[in-house]
Amino acid sequence: MNHFLKKIAIAGALTAVAASAANLPTAKEVQAKMGMGFNIGNSMEVPNNPTAWGNPFPTQALLDSVKAAGFNTVRIPCAWDSHTSGGKVTETWLDSVKTVVDYAMRAGLYTILNIHHEGEGGWFQTNIGTSVNSTVDNKMKTYWTQIANKFKNYNERLIFAGANEPGPNVNTWTAQHVSTLMHYYQTFIDAVRATGGNNATRTLIIQGLNTDIDKSVASAPVSTFPTDKVSGYLMFEVHYYDPYQYTLMTSQQDWGASEPIMPQYYYGNYQKASEPKRNAGYNAWAGSIDSKLASITHPQEQFAKMKTNYVDKGYPVIVGEFGANVRSPELSGNDLNLHKQGRVQWHKDVVSAAKQYGLTPILWDMGNESNTNYDNMAYIRRQSSPVGKVLETDVINAMRSVYNLGNYNNTGVTHVEDFITGGSEPTSSSSSATIQPESSSSTTALNMVAGTHVEFYREGNTLYGTGKIMLFDMNGNLVRASGNTAGKSTLQLQGIKQGLYIAKCGNKSLKFIAK
Incomplete structure (x- = not known):
């Protein structure tokens, strides 16, 4: 080989090594570090307004508390279609989502971002037919291209999930239905990979039927x-809410048995002999208890199927949601205590079985702290102060014990700031510095997130910049703007409502909290 060809060969080898070194860890390597996870449910996936279902906009304090509680993964269900203009997701909504993703990444959490349902209808998951719908397919490509580009330089701890629970409209899954769904997943995968950067080897998740x-x-x-x-x-x-009568059913149903199907309250070692029909696993057709459904045996059998059919064939599995309602609207006193003891066992059984078969369990939290209404899976406080307090310590400790973490004790978390690689976008600190208001007594006091490097700036209650300044709330709505000034412009902040805001001037932005 002559000297010139040697140079080419060496250069090619170095390029190959560099390309290989740039690959992110594989899905199997990522999953090995994900531990157990937590959902910020009923928040970013709410159509139009993430606070419309009663939960405040997620904060750094909340995500820090999730990490401190022993979770190593967070799933962020997210709406996109209701935040579009002209067929594309607005940049302001992408910025709002980025704010929450950054909170999670900074807390050191593996972060799953998905396209969730949007109300009971939605544009995707209830539209799985026997042939591909071009409108759905185009949205899948457009949205995931935008999302992927927004986060293309984030490291392997950011994971994209193509959907949520596709196909609730499908009673019988035919080969055509499956082919349609897999086509949409192919569109999702291709769209993400085409954006390059770390997305070329980012872990992606596809959902079961x-x-x-x-x-x-x-x-x-x-x-x-x-x-x-x-x-x-x-x-x-996949998701796990078995047995349904125990975890989710809230009213009596007629399913064609000789007796009504009733909600079940008592599980495992904490069943009530005097009310067998209220015990988990009661079979109205047989008139007896199915002991498997009332013990760890059932999740073990279900998760063993996942290991055999997917994990062992090269596809790590997450249990993206699991959880059970608290029966406080119906029970009280000793009955409620018995129910709660069994509910602790149910959570431990699910997590134990998941870990046994190599699955990642991710707890569904809805934020609703009500004792009088259902959909009340609230494990960490969000709707009242102090935000981030663990509400169900017994459940959390039972889950922690599976991972040998010991009992919960919030000693704080160490923030990780280097989660964006290969890009020029700076990361910002989660700490905040108080900015004193100007002399007017009617001026709102403001906090600005420290470490946000922008070319335009804020003094007191005034933003200064070169060019038009625009102020957005976290729903992506324009709150106010300066005039279309080509030179120096200002924007007054007096009178804005409490909350988190993003201000933009050209391609620069900053965040602040109005208190």
Whole structure:
């Protein structure tokens, strides 16, 4: 080989090494560090306004508390279609989502960002038919291209999940239904990979058929999966709310048995002999208890199916949601205490079985702290002060014990600031510095997130910049703006409502909290 060819060969080898070194850890390597997870449910996925269902906009304090409680992963269900203009997600909503993602990443959490449902209808998950809908497919490509570009330089702790629970409209999954869903997943994967950067090897998650374990095993083997340009960077997702009568059912139902199907209150070692029909696993057709449904045996059997059919075939699995209502609207006194003891066991059984079979369990939290209404899965406080307080210590401690973490004791977290790699975008500190208001007594006091490097600036209650200044709330709505000034401009902040805001001037932005 002559000297010139040697140089080419060496250069090519170095390029190959550099390309290889740039690859993010594989899905299997990522999952090994994900531990147990927590959902910020009923928040960013709420159509139009993330606070409309009663939860405040997520904060750094909340995400720090999630990490301190022993969770190593957070799932951020997110709406997109209701935040579009002209067929594209608005940049201001992308900025709002980025704010929450940054909180999670800074807390050191593995962060799953998805396209969730939008109300009971939605544009995607209830539209899984026997053929591809071009409108749905185009939205899938457009939205994921935008999302992926927004986060292309984030490290491997950011994971994209293509959907939530696709196909609740499908009673019988045919090969055509499965093919349609996998086509949409192919669009998702291709859109993300095409953006380059760290997205070329970012871990992506595809969901099972309505995220149902048995339906997925029966009709969606790995042979039906979409293809990826890179090997080993896909995960699979299912959800677990078994038995339904125990975890979610809130009223009596007629399912064709000789007696009504009733909500069940008591689980495992904490059943009530005098009310067998209220015990988890009661079978109205047989008139007896199915002991498997009332013990760890059932999640073990279900999760073993996931290991055999997916994990062992190269696709790590997450249990993207699990949880159980508290029966406080109906029970009180000793009955409520018995129910709560069984509920602690249920959570531990699910997490234990998931860990046993190599799955990542992610707890569903809705934020609703009500004792008189259902949908009340609230494990960490969000709707009242102090935000981030663990509400269900017994449940959290039972889950922590599976990972040998000991009992919960919030000793704080160490922030991680280097989660953006290969890009020029700076990360900002989570600490905040108080900015004193100007002399007017009617002026709102403001905090500005420290460490946000912008070319335009704020003094007191005035923003100064070169060019037009625009102020947005966290729903992406324009709150106020300066005139269309080509030179220096100002924007007054007096009178704005309390909350978190993003101000923009050209391609620069800063965040602040109005108190």
